[in-house]
Amino acid sequence: MPRILLVDDDEDQLAIREMVLQALGHEVRTATTTQAALSLASAWPPHVVVMDLRLPTAAEGYALIERLPPPSRIIVLTGDATARQRVLPVFRVLEKPCPSRVLTGAIAEAAAQDGTAG
Numbered sequence: 001m002p003r004i005l006l007v008d009d010d011e012d013q014l015a016i017r018e019m020v021l022q023a024l025g026h027e028v029r030t031a032t033t034t035q036a037a038l039s040l041a042s043a044w045p046p047h048v049v050v051m052d053l054r055l056p057t058a059a060e061g062y063a064l065i066e067r068l069p070p071p072s073r074i075i076v077l078t079g080d081a082t083a084r085q086r087v088l089p090v091f092r093v094l095e096k097p098c099p100s101r102v103l104t105g106a107i108a109e110a111a112a113q114d115g116t117a118g
Contacts, residue, residue, distance in 0.1 A: 002047035002111035005072070006030045007037040007064065009056050017050065020100050021107075034064040046072050048091075048110045050103065053078040065090060073110035075103070 004026050008014040014030050021028045029044055031037035034055055041049070049072045053061040058080070065074060065088065074090040077098055091110045094102060 001026050002107065003027045003029070003044065004107065005037065005040055005044075005046035005049045005051075007034075007049065007051035007055065008032065008077070009052065009054075013052075017103070021104070024104060026107075034060050034067075037064055038067055041068055041072065045069065048072060048107050049074045050107065051076055053080060062088075073113060075106050075110060077103070 004021055006014055006017050006021070006028060007030070008017070009032050011032060014032065018028050018030055029040050029046070031040050037049075037051070040046075049068060051061065051064065051074065053076050055061045055064065061076070065076075068074065076088060076090050076093045077096055078093065079096040081095060091113070092106045094106060
């Protein structure tokens with residue numbers, strides 16, 4: 001199973017996603033700030049990063065995308081409907097609210113590309 005790093009400044013949403021992914025057998029770590037996410041990514045390299053774009057600002061989200069170490073695949077969750085139109089160096093952009101089945105499908109695809117599907 002892939003290691004998944006969840007990053008969101010909304011602790012309730014983070015907890016819900018964490019419970020869903022752990023129930024499916026994924027190894028999950030969470031962060032509520034860009035600094036915490038970067039520290040975790042260095043100490044515990046994730047296969048897939050699922051992150052909100054606004055942490056709490058979009059500028060912080062973009063900075064995190066640029067600073068995350070490879071080879072993690074990044075899935076962005078955002079309420080910004082125009083984010084899909086922007087060119088972001090990420091695996092996928094999913095619009096909130098995002099059904100769990102859509103998110104888990106995107107994670108499975110990202111993990112398959114990374115060679116860690118399980």
